[in-house]
Amino acid sequence: MAFSDHLSQIVKSVDGAVAASVMGFDGIAIETHQTPGADGLELSVAWVEYANLLNQLKGTAETLKTGKVSEVVVSSEKLLTLVRLVNKDYFLVLGLLPTGNYGKGRYVLRVTAPKVAAEL
Amino acid sequence: MAFSDHLSQIVKSVDGAVAASVMGFDGIAIETHQTPGADGLELSVAWVEYANLLNQLKGTAETLKTGKVSEVVVSSEKLLTLVRLVNKDYFLVLGLLPTGNYGKGRYVLRVTAPKVAAEL
Numbered sequence: 001m002a003f004s005d006h007l008s009q010i011v012k013s014v015d016g017a018v019a020a021s022v023m024g025f026d027g028i029a030i031e032t033h034q035t036p037g038a039d040g041l042e043l044s045v046a047w048v049e050y051a052n053l054l055n056q057l058k059g060t061a062e063t064l065k066t067g068k069v070s071e072v073v074v075s076s077e078k079l080l081t082l083v084r085l086v087n088k089d090y091f092l093v094l095g096l097l098p099t100g101n102y103g104k105g106r107y108v109l110r111v112t113a114p115k116v117a118a119e120l
Numbered sequence: 121m122a123f124s125d126h127l128s129q130i131v132k133s134v135d136g137a138v139a140a141s142v143m144g145f146d147g148i149a150i151e152t153h154q155t156p157g158a159d160g161l162e163l164s165v166a167w168v169e170y171a172n173l174l175n176q177l178k179g180t181a182e183t184l185k186t187g188k189v190s191e192v193v194v195s196s197e198k199l200l201t202l203v204r205l206v207n208k209d210y211f212l213v214l215g216l217l218p219t220g221n222y223g224k225g226r227y228v229l230r231v232t233a234p235k236v237a238a239e240l
Contacts, residue, residue, distance in 0.1 A: 041186055042186075043186075046186050053173055053176060053177055056173060057173055057194065066161055066162075066163075066166050066196045066197070066198050066199040066201075067196045067197025067198040067199070068196060068197050069194060069195065069196045070195050070196065070197070071193075071194075071195040072192070072193065072194050072195070073191075073192065073193040074177065074189060074191075074192050075189065075190050075191040075192070076186045076187045076188060076189045076190065077186070077187025077188050077190070078186050078187040079186040079187070081186075103223075
């Protein structure tokens with residue numbers, strides 16, 4: 001299954017999902033699937049910033065006793081951003097409208113991440 | 121109601137909660153309530169690092185079109201960290217065991233944040 005198929009599947013199966021992406025911690029997206037609902041949100045800019053922060057968070061968590069970070073969720077006024085780490089270099093990111101299905105989004109990322117990891 | 125009362129109330133009402141704190145974005149805690157379940161997790165070190173990251177995230181989100189950040193959740197192997205922004209200077213943070221009640225934790229922080237804000 002291609003990355004684009006995984007991503008469109010994620011967006012289709014979660015209510016309120018507007019975009020999903022496989023990104024590197026360098027801030028460069030391998031593949032992105034976006035719906036018209038994401039228009040005007042400048043997601044790519046936001047996610048490059050998040051990649052930078054995640055990179056620091058990953059480094060921090062490894063040196064702390066709380067163990068490796070697996071997931072990060074950032075809720076803002078217009079967007080919920082769910083991030084699931086795929087491996088040390090890549091992560092899955094899903095953008096949801098604030099009314100979207102948060103729990104389903106977390107679940108779908110959790111089950112999709114190992115499938116994406118197997119193909120990287 | 122004193123900060124310590126709010127914090128002990130939060131920890132008591134959420135299954136799996138091990139610690140809660142009112143912290144400034146400068147990484148300095150105003151008040152912390154911790155249970156023996158938090159022993160060995162070095163939470164204070166982790167949270168100072170998170171405060172630093174949140175500070176950047178807050179600045180980033182303000183310049184992006186996704187609106188102000190209200191909540192951040194970081195899941196790691198040994199701890200779920202739920203962070204709820206109280207105002208521009210302070211946030212509430214709750215540490216849960218990975219088996220803890222994530223949804224209840226988010227809810228309790230959301231309803232407690234305005235009460236804490238009113239007392240700051």
